[in-house]
Amino acid sequence: MSIMKNDEKDERKSYEIGPVKAKIRRKQSASIREEAAEFQEDRPLPPHPCNGDEELYSNKIGNYSKGLPHNSLGEVDPKAYEAYMKALKTGDPVNFETIPLGGVVKLTNPQGAYAFDLAGPDSHHLGMIAPPDFSSAWEAGEMAELYWQALTRDVPFADFGTSPHSKAAASDLSSFSDFRGPKVGGMVTTENLFRGNTPGDLVGPYISQFLWKDIPHGATTMVQRYRTTVAGDDHMTTYKEWLDIQNGLSPAALNIFDPTPRYIRNGRDLGEWVHRDFTFQAFLAACLILLGFGQSALDLANPYLSSATQIGFVTFGGPHVLDFVVRSARSALEASWFQKWLVHRRLRPEEFGGRVHNHLTGAASYPINSELLQSEAVSKVFNTFGSYLLPMAYPEGCPTHTSYPAGHACIAGAGVTMLKAFSNESFVIPNPVEASADGLSLLPYSGTPLTIGGELNKLAANIALGRDTAGVHWRSDGIEGLKLGESVAIGILKDYKDTYNEDFCGFSLTKFDGKAITI
Template structure:
C-alpha cells in the first residue's frame, strides 16, 4: 500500500517536472522570439537624420510652415514668438509643456504628442523616413496647387462625365501644360481618364472609385449598402478673406456644411471627400476584408498553408481573425509614423494656407516667392471669377485639420492596411460582378469594361483614400504616393516581426509594392 502511494507521488512529481520543463521551454522560446525582433531593429536599423525641405529655416516669417491654430497677423502670418515657443515644446517632448502652447482661438492642435509614442511590434516610427516635401517656391508645389484649384472647381462633376465636361477637359489641358506636374499621363499628356487619379496601374483601370467603396458589405447576418451622406453641390467654404483669416487663428467654422438628406453612392470628388472626412482609420480596411472573405477560398493568396491541407481549415492563423487583426493593427502604427513626420520633421503648410499666400501675392498685399505657373494659371483665374478671391475653396466647413500636411495620415494608414490585404489575398483574383455608380449616386449599374482584379482595386482603394482629401482641398498630390509607401514600410515591419510566431510550414507573404515590385516577407 505504501509503495503504491510512493509510486503515485513519484509519477505526479515526474509529471510536474515535465510540465515545468515544457512551460519553461515555452517561456524561453517566447522571450527569444520577442527579444530577437527587438534586437533586429537595434542592430540593423541605422540612426536616421531626418531632413525636411528647408522652408522653415528659409523663411523667417514662417509663411511656408504649418501654423493654423496659432495667432496670426492680418496677412495670415504667424506670431513669431508664439511659433518659436511652439517649436521649443515640440523639441522637448515634455508632456506638461504642451499645455503652454499659445493658441489663437478655440481650436486645439491635433495630438502632437503622438509623434513621441512607441510601438511594441514593427519598426519604431522614428526609424522610418520619407522624402522631403516639395519646397514652397518650387515649380512642383505650384503645379500641385494648380491641380487643387481644378479639383475644387470640379468637385461636383460626376466621374463618369470627365470626358465630356468642359471644366474637366480644361483641367486636363492645363495640367498637361505644366512643367513639373507629377500626375499620371498618356504619351506625356494628362487626359480626362487620368485626371486626379493615382499613379499605379490598378488606380488607372476601370472606374475612378474602387469596387470596395461601392459593393454591398457582408456584415454578420446582413448586408450594408454603401450609400453615404454627403454635402450639397456648391457647398464650399473659406472663400472670403475674413473667413479664411478667422480659421487660421483657430476660430470655429464661420459657416456650416449643408448636407444632402439623401444618402448616395460615391459619384464625384465631393462625395469622396466627405467619405474621407468621416472615416477614422480601420473602417477602410474592414470593408474590403468583409467583401473579400465573401468570395471564399479562391480569393486567398496561394502562399496560405491551409489551401493545400487535407485535414485542417484556417481560422486563428491565416484565416479571417488573422486578416482582421493584421489589417486593423497596421492602422495606428501607420498614423504614429505619420504624426512623427508631420510634427517633428516637415511641418508643411496646408493647401488652405498656401491659398492665402497666393491670394495676398496676386492682390499685392504681400510678395511671396511663389512660382508663376500657379499665379498665372487658368484654375486660379476661374476661382477668382467665381468667388472674388484667389483662396482655395474648401469642402469642409472647418477647412483643413489642425495638424501639418505632410505626410497624409489617411495615406499612411491606408498604405499599411492595403499592404496587409495584398499579403493575404490573391491580387490576380478577378472581382465578380463589378459595378459603377449612377450619375446621381442613387444606383449601382453593372460595369462591363475590362476585368478588375483584387490587386488593382486595392491599389485604387489606397489612392481613393490617400488623395480623396485632395478633392476637399486639404492635401497635395506629393503626399499620396510618399504616404502610401511609408504605410507600406510599417506593414512590412509588422509582418516581419510575426514571421517566427507561426507553427505552420509557411514560406512567407508575397505581394506587389506600390512601386510595382514583388516583395516576400
C-alpha cells in the same frame, strides 16, 4: 493538511500537451521577441530630410501654423511659433501646455509623435523624401491640381470624359513643368485626371470596387450609400472666414447635407466620405468583402489552401487578416505623426491659398512660382468665387495637425499592404459595378477586368487623394504617405513571420512601385 513537494505541485498544475513544455516555450517566445527587436535595432538609420522652408522664411510662410495667433496677412506670431517649436524640440508635456493659441481650436495630439510601439519598426526608424518647397514648380503643380479638384467637385467621375471643366483641368495641368500626377504621352488626360500612380489606378472606374460593393457585416449586409453634402457647398472663400479659421476660431457656417444617401459618384461625395470615416474603416470593409469572395481570393501561399483536414482561422483565416489590418492603422499613424511634427511641419493647402490671395491682391509679396500665378486654375477660381483662396469642402478646413504626410494615406498604405499579403492579387473581382451619375444606383461595369491587386491600389489612392479633393492635403502628402504606410506594414509582417507553426513560405505581395516581394 498535507504538504506537496514542488515537483508534485508542478505536475498537478501542468496538463498541456504539444511539442514543448512551458519552460521551453517561454524561452522560445523570448527568443522570437528578442530577434525581432534586434532586427529592427540593426537596421540602418534613415536620413530625415526636409524642404528647408522653415529656415529659409523667417515669417514661416512655408510651414504649418493653423490654430496659433496670426497677423492680418495670416502670418504666424513669431513668439507663438517659438513656443510651439520649444515644445516639439523638448517633448516636455509642460511646454505643450504653454503654446499660445489664437482661438478655441486645439492642436491635434503632437505628443503622439513620441510614442513607441512593440511590433514593427519604430516611427523614427522610417524615412521619407522631402516634400516640395514653397517656391517650386512641383508645389505649383500640386496647388493647381487642388484648385481644379475644388472646381470639379460636383462633376460625376463618369462624366469626366465629356465635362468641359475636367477637360480644362487636364489641359491646364499638362502645362506645368513638374506636375507629378499620372500622364499618357506626357499629358494629363480626363482618363487619368486626379488618379493615383500605382498599378491598377488607371484601369476601370475612378472609384474602387471596395467603396461600392455591398459589405458582408456579420448578420447583416451594408449597402455603400452614404450621406453627402449638396452641390456647391464650398467654404473659406472669403478672406475674413479664412483668417478666422487660421486663428483657430470655430467656423461660422456648417455643411449642408443632401437628404438622399448616394453611392460615391463625384469628388464631393468622396471628400465627405473621408471627412467622416474612422481610421481603418475602408480597409475593414475591404477585408470583409474579400473574405466573402471565398478561398480562391486568398494568397496562393496560404498553407491551408492545400490542407485536406484543416482550414485557417486564428492563423491565416479571417481573424488573422482582420487583426493585421486593424493593428497596422495606429502604427501607421505613429509613423505619420513623427514625420508631421518632428521633421516637416509642412503648411496645409488652405494656408498656401492665403499666400496666393495676398500676393495677387498686392497685400504681400511671396516667392510663389509663376506657373501657378499665371495658370487657368487660379483665374478660374477667382472668377468663380471672387478670391484666390482654395475653396474648402469642410467648414473647419483642415485638421489641426501638419500636412506631410497624410495620416489617411499612411493608414491606407498599411491597410492595403496587409490585405495584399493575404490575398490573391490576380483574382478577378466578380460582377463589377460603377455608380450612376446621380449616385442612386450601381450599374454593371463591362470594361477591362478588375483584379484584387489593382482595386486595392485604387482604394488606397481613393482614400489618400480623396482628402485632396476636399482641399485639406497635397498630392505628395498622399503618394508619399502611401509608401510610408506600406513600410510600416512590411515591418510588422517581418516581425511576425517566424511566429507560425504551419509550413509557410512567407507573405508575398506587390508593392505600390510594382515590385513583387516575399517576406
